[in-house]
Amino acid sequence: MTWKPITSPILDTLLDKVQFNEQGLISAIAQDEAGHVLMLAWMNRDALAETLKTGRVCYYSRSRNKLWRKGESSGQEQHLLAASLDCDADCLLLTVQQKGVACHTGRRSCFYQALTPSGITNLTEPDIRPETLYGEKVSS
Amino acid sequence: MTWKPITSPILDTLLDKVQFNEQGLISAIAQDEAGHVLMLAWMNRDALAETLKTGRVCYYSRSRNKLWRKGESSGQEQHLLAASLDCDADCLLLTVQQKGVACHTGRRSCFYQALTPSGITNLTEPDIRPETLYGEKVSS
Numbered sequence: 001m002t003w004k005p006i007t008s009p010i011l012d013t014l015l016d017k018v019q020f021n022e023q024g025l026i027s028a029i030a031q032d033e034a035g036h037v038l039m040l041a042w043m044n045r046d047a048l049a050e051t052l053k054t055g056r057v058c059y060y061s062r063s064r065n066k067l068w069r070k071g072e073s074s075g076q077e078q079h080l081l082a083a084s085l086d087c088d089a090d091c092l093l094l095t096v097q098q099k100g101v102a103c104h105t106g107r108r109s110c111f112y113q114a115l116t117p118s119g120i121t122n123l124t125e126p127d128i129r130p131e132t133l134y135g136e137k138v139s140s
Numbered sequence: 141m142t143w144k145p146i147t148s149p150i151l152d153t154l155l156d157k158v159q160f161n162e163q164g165l166i167s168a169i170a171q172d173e174a175g176h177v178l179m180l181a182w183m184n185r186d187a188l189a190e191t192l193k194t195g196r197v198c199y200y201s202r203s204r205n206k207l208w209r210k211g212e213s214s215g216q217e218q219h220l221l222a223a224s225l226d227c228d229a230d231c232l233l234l235t236v237q238q239k240g241v242a243c244h245t246g247r248r249s250c251f252y253q254a255l256t257p258s259g260i261t262n263l264t265e266p267d268i269r270p271e272t273l274y275g276e277k278v279s280s
């Protein structure tokens with residue numbers, strides 16, 4: 001399964017169907033080839049267009065207010081395999097080939113904090129130290 | 141796997157750790173036991189508290205501005221099996237036992253609109269007619 005680029009004019013028609021929210025964003029769930037959910041992030045129209053054209057997953061960073069080509073700092077890139085919209089066209093499900101780990105804590109998946117009757121339990125430990133991914137300035 | 145209810149005071153401690161957005165909401169991804177992603181919806185503090193206490197999944201409907209006990213109209217209930225928070229504590233991943241279909245169009249999953257170079261392709265057809273789920277007034 002490799003990504004077949006989507007280009008204009010079909011790309012523009014698809015983008016016009018997407019229901020971006022009042023901030024111009026849509027949520028995007030990323031799962032790996034095995035169907036394990038890795039993370040949720042956001043895309044604006046430009047990020048989604050770039051992702052669908054290139055197959056390299058690009059989000060929109062709400063904290064940095066700019067396009068965020070996943071892996072640009074950490075090397076942990078996501079390459080798109082499939083993408084689908086939900087019934088309301090306001091959420092995306094991306095199937096990606098995840099290089100290394102998706103989570104900035106060094107874990108494969110961001111969803112590692114299990115809610116249990118005794119509190120939060122970490123389901124996994126980091127595969128990679130965050131300092132290895134981002135340099136010594138960033139902590140977990 | 142059955143849900144072990146989370147009750148106070150642990151419940152309150154957990155809820156205090158959740159990063160609800162400026163509307164007081166958190167996004168929640170629901171997947172089934174096989175890991176298939178079914179839908180994304182939103183919860184406020186009350187919806188999440190009820191879900192964790194009872195194991196019956198309750199969202200917050202942004203269009204109706206009220207708690208939405210999944211399946212209350214359609215009978216297509218979700219029973220919680222596991223729940224985890226992501227690294228930023230601003231998104232939930234729920235593993236649920238889905239009774240019937242999750243999508244209001246009568247499909248098992250809401251993510252049925254594949255994005256392809258030739259446009260949107262429906263990945264699945266409805267398992268149930270929406271009119272059967274909601275009565276004749278609602279169309280797909």
